[in-house]
Amino acid sequence: MSERFYRLGCDIGGTFTDFVLLNDRTGEIKINKCLTTPSDPSDAVEQGIRQLEEANPDFVRDLDEVIHGTTLVINSIIERKGAKTGLITTKGFRDVLELGREIRYAPYDIFAEFPEPLIPRRFRLEVDERVRSDGTVIKPLDRAEARDVVRRLIDMGVESVAVCLLNSFEYPSHELIIKEIIEDEAPDIPVSISYEVLPQIREYERTSTTVTNAYVKPLTGRYLSKLSGRLVTIGFKGKLFIMLSSGGITSVETAAEFPVRIIESGPTAAVISGQYYGKLFDISEMFCFDMGGTTAKSCLIQKGVAGVVPTFEVGRVQRFMKGSGLTIQVPVVDLMEIGAGGGSIAKVSKMGTLQVGPESSGADPGPICYGRGGTEPGITDADLLLGYLDEDYFLGGDMKLDREAARRGIEEKIARPLGVSLIQAIWGIHDLINETMAGAAKTHIAEKGGNPKIV
Known part of the structure; x- marks a missing residue:
């Protein structure tokens, strides 16, 4: 039996990288969050672990395992940013x-x-x-x-x-x-x-x-290789596991060779967590929803179990209808994912209408309000101006948001081209993305035989 007693969960999203550190001896849980580094996602992992070490000195030497999930693979497909x-x-x-x-x-x-x-x-x-x-x-x-x-x-x-x-x-x-x-x-x-x-x-x-596997293989292989190397460099001697879309775990080598199996690894981990808490509180019928920085995910848990299907679709283009997406045949927890997140970009389409997503500004440069060079307004900018976000306490206070820059961006890129007021443009962005996510959620519930009105 291993003498190491810490376990770390790490999820790399398109915008943020999240950590949960569990002490198996005391049951104590610590969490952390930092911006994802798109050019090298392992940078954010090392940064987050270093920050956790400030409150838990030398915990890495007692770290038994790291379980890693990610949405980088699915995001690269939805945003069409895979390999040539x-x-x-x-x-x-x-x-x-x-x-x-x-x-x-x-x-x-x-x-x-x-x-x-x-x-x-x-x-x-x-x-x-x-x-x-x-x-x-x-x-x-x-x-x-x-x-x-x-x-x-x-x-x-x-x-x-x-x-x-x-x-x-x-x-x-x-x-x-x-x-x-x-x-x-x-x-x-x-x-x-x-x-x-x-x-x-x-x-x-x-x-x-097979095409999907090849499309994401270079990206996945590079980042998993760098991730493994970074962990070793900072003193990690335990086991690194990658979350599978089916809810299981696999080795880094297998995940790098068959990245199509980890397309939904990040969202799947969240569904399994929701299923666990459902059993804990004796709730058998649940609807799980997760809006990240790049995508939004939904899953219906019925009779206390999240279904696993042999085939699923990515990036549905026609009102989220089954059959309008890219078909992938691997075991996966039955969920729906669309390009709608905090970093989703708002723009005026060629038809002169408001469009939000599926493109995302990600973590770099991010939305305009991040002040990191972003020039395209998005969901986070609108939510900041509507008061849903605290400009002085974003990312736990580690990051300040620029309200005035967000206002200028929406005014110049959305309000003026559409000929509407600033507040109408802001609410338009907010309402459109909510309708998009709600429509996808209702479709998913109906496909599973549920009633969207009572779930």
Whole structure:
């Protein structure tokens, strides 16, 4: 049994990084919060731990484990800030990401929207190979052709590559050969092959999931590597675990290789916490809601349990309707997430209407009122002017907010272009984001068979 008696929970969000320190001997809990450092998220982790050490000297040497959750992965997908990714697929399957499933989520809506694929068509290349559903090879892979395709992607400047060939879950040799070629031609480019990410039937789901894994793999790999190194540097000798979207935990190595499994790791930890407190207070029906700096998450707990589903969607574009998002097939706690948070940017759309989100100013530069160089008004600026936030006690008093800068920003960027008063613009931002989050929450509750009016 370990002699170390501290445990640390750490969540890296798009705007803030949060800490909870538990002393297993005394039951004492300490919390801390600091701004996320987007260029290197591990900076914020070290900063937060150093601040905790001021009240708990040398606690790191007695730290048994760190359990880490993050929304950086999901935020990079929603905001489309992942790696420049290429896809290699079987001849004739280049457009599977657009085609998806034949069933339309709104068959009578001629204006129904679908999300843009994470990989533009020009970065999706084919190889002339074919395998039957039973694994029988119809046309072998031409190594020379495969190498040529790989080189073309490298010349295009891709930062990550996804490989998804027809029926590779039955016959993975062709994918493994392509992976070997990529590692030979460009050893620094991360590779995600569907046989390793999701070796299951259904081409669209397998391709979409593998592409998502490749899209976030460089970002996730870099920050987990730096995080592990930073913890070792400050004297941590315990175990580091990463929260899975399903509610379990995994190693840093597995999370870095399959980041698609930790897409909802931060929100999932919050849902599990809500489920725990529901049981503690004998509340079996609960609605959990979390508005962060970049995204808002909601989950319905029924009969004391948060459901886990095998497939979920990210970034729904059509009134939060099921079927209008990016499909990802990994076990995940059943929740809904949208691009609405404290850092969500407000702007006037091309149609001359007010639009809020999904883009976020994050922690750097952040909203205008942070005084860190931000020029786009957002939710935090509006909430400050409405009196919901204390300009002198933000982040526990460690950060002062600039009320006048927020006022100027909304006046110049929103009120004047729309031809409305300042107070109308402020309330417009506030009301629109609330309606957006409420609409998403109602949709999620209704999909689970609940009644939004009584939950």
